[in-house]
Amino acid sequence: MHSEPNHPPASDWVIRSAQPGSVERIEAWFGSHGYDPHRHDTYSIGRTLAGVQSFHYKGSLCHGVPGNTLVLHPDELHDGMAGTAAGFRYRMAYIDPALIQQVLGGEPLPFIAGGVSSDPRLFRASQAFVQALDHPLERLEEQDAVYDLAMALRAVGGKPRGRKRLDYRSAERARAFIMEHQQAGITLEMLEKASGREQWSLSRDFRALYGTSPYRFVTLRRLDTVRRLLLDGFTLVDAALAAGFHDQSHMTRHFTRSFGVPPARWVERLRAGR
Incomplete structure (x- = not known):
């Protein structure tokens, strides 16, 4: 420390x-x-x-x-x-x-x-x-x-006013489905079936309850996997493919947008802190 x-x-x-x-x-x-x-x-x-x-x-x-x-x-x-x-x-x-x-x-x-x-x-x-x-x-x-x-x-x-009632249970079922199938090509139709909630209402509720869209949520879970694999010594290419991204450049674009630095720089800073 x-x-x-x-x-x-x-x-x-x-x-x-x-x-x-x-x-x-x-x-x-x-x-x-x-x-x-x-x-x-x-x-x-x-x-x-x-x-x-x-x-x-x-x-x-x-x-x-x-x-x-x-x-x-x-x-x-x-x-x-x-x-x-x-x-x-x-x-x-x-x-x-x-x-x-x-x-x-x-x-x-x-x-x-x-x-x-x-x-x-x-x-x-x-x-x-x-x-x-x-x-x-x-x-x-x-x-x-x-x-x-x-x-x-x-x-x-403060508690927001004027919002329609949110279907928390359906949104949570969708979130659980994503956590179990995050490497698959998830669609709103799949989430509608898993949650029992009409897809556009589900998308609205998901954003209000979890602060982001279903697609962004899927992407960030894949990036969590990338970070874990990089710390375990995986190469950028192998980590990207294992986490479900199309290729390294696809993963790097999302990584930089989500964490503010490219993945190689992220690893370098963590090594400097040891």
Whole structure:
């Protein structure tokens, strides 16, 4: 684990928590440019530890500083860069909207305006996820933290008004089908059959409940497989084909759009953090 540096490191680095669990957690340092514009299909919940963490989000340039909580909504375009020449260090957790829905039970996902919040409820609720990576999260601790975060997101973001009732059970059946068949050529017709919900209504509900479209959800699950295989030593070509992409270039395009860096650069930063 990296201790707090007395001076900026010579190269950017990223550390991922090695602990298995439902929530991906990272710590990173960047001296200048961090990520190109990209979109996750998770909530990105973070804390700036040092420096100024700047990013474009919803048409504005936002700045994360120590003491605030970063809350990026699923599938919202954003980038990342140092706000000063001193660089920045941060921790981030990526929370699957399906975990939030286990608490909210079918409500539209809460939205926190601005990408950065000074609300103490979000600060407290996110603390478990942004503590030092060498602190392992016990299973019950993680589950409690997901509940606290879901409640804080709902309280701070407010409950959306004017939405038609969502069919959570059908959307969850579609999500489960995707998780079991993510390497197949999934179509909306297949999801309609698996869920029992008319395809266009299902697509609308899926976006509101899980923060992204069914196609994007399938693509991100395949990219999860790519990342796992790359860390296991697979080549880019082999990882792409094993995950269900047409070829390496097809996978690389989607990878860069989803994570802000090409896959080879992503692996390089993780190696620098070891």
